[in-house]
Amino acid sequence: MVEAIVLTLQLASLTTLILLIVGVPLGFWLARDTGIIASVVSALVALPLVLPPTVLGFYLLIGLGPNGPLAPMLAATGIRTLAFSFPGLVIGSVLFSLPFMVQPARNGFAGVGREAFEAAATLRAGPLDSFFSVALPLARGGVVTGAILSFAHTIGEFGVVLMIGGNIPGETRVLSIAIFDAVEQGDWGAAHQMSAGLLAFAFVVILTTTLIEKRAGGRAR
């Protein structure tokens, strides 16, 4: 059980880190660009909110495998498939949690307003500088909410992992899978322990994000 908890935390941390690097700039761009391309990207990013995890899992099973588009690149490194591997789960989790990072970040940046950037420009701040010293601090609430939601959503991920994981201890057997296993094996004691832990965790996460949003909202007014 400890192994599953550690693995789950590793997966969620790495996924959140990647999403911060990828999702925050993406949210920034989507908040400021109103063009058709931005709308299309925005819709693509939101897809995992609507699709069943099985759809993503099914395409990942094919896409990460020896007949998928990544196969030639992987073959050079001696890897046949990314299914059944931790890196495979990270790819799946990043795609699956993308909207949970991008959506709040975008909303955070949208709330910053043009005036702040104009002021930064008057002070001769470059685009990169004004992003880090103006936009990011002002949109902090949204980014933090996004990070917390991405982390929590990855902890609670089940369908995608079930489809591509192969249930390998220490590699792909995350908490949600361990619970599923425990229930199937009739080991309800273990299932209760892990489930109750996740229940408490989920409550704390939702309470925290609500409080952050309240504070951010109060400041905006």
Added chain:
Amino acid sequence: MMIRWLETVARRVAAPVVASLVLLIAGSPAFAADLRVAVAANFGAPAQQLAEAFEAETGTRVAISTGSSGALFAQITQGAPFAILLSADEARPKALVDQGFAVKGSQFTYALGRLVLWSPDAELIDSSPAILETDRFSHLAIANPQTAPYGAAAMEVLGALGLEEELAVRIVTGESIAQAFGFVQSGNAELGFIASSQLATAGGGSIWIVPEELHAPIRQDAVLLEAGNDDAKAFLDFLRSSKGREIVAQFGYGLVETTQPAPSIYG
């Protein structure tokens, strides 16, 4: 902000969603089956064919739900609305009888499972387990040994070959034998232990039919879950009839000799 956004979405879609739900609920009885049968994943294809043959004879519609025997067992103990369980083992039907979820005396072996090592690659397996001792594969798929009898049998075979520890890191487990099959079919695992009944869907490749003495026989038992359900009894009789046994045998299963002939509802 996420939550506020979700609220806006919810408000916009609420009316159409409620309207379509009402329509769906009003229309749903049209799809209801007469008989719900829980089936171990390995027996999914033959069960479907049995259901069709049964419906053709009696007009009773049968809905097949597949899963690992362990998952189905857990669902049944929590009141899942199945009238019959076609398990992949003897132990779970017996436990259901002991715990009062199944009808005493209704348990019988409907099929003897056969385990097959399969690869879609026609060159990989040379009708022997030799490949398992090589480095020519990175993943071997099996069903979860804890919940699926075919998985347990696969581990027994590896044990008998003395390869259990050596292959431990290359084994990937599917939730059921059906998922293990999917892992091989998608090419993510080069080979896997599957049920002989799945070879029909496999469409070629290379195989090693595992000798029966390498693992305990996979006795697949059926059990009646609803005592007063006449449709269910009729289906079990059909499964035991010569016609039913013929379908079971077509999919590569062994059959136990019956001492008592099937009750003669269908002659």
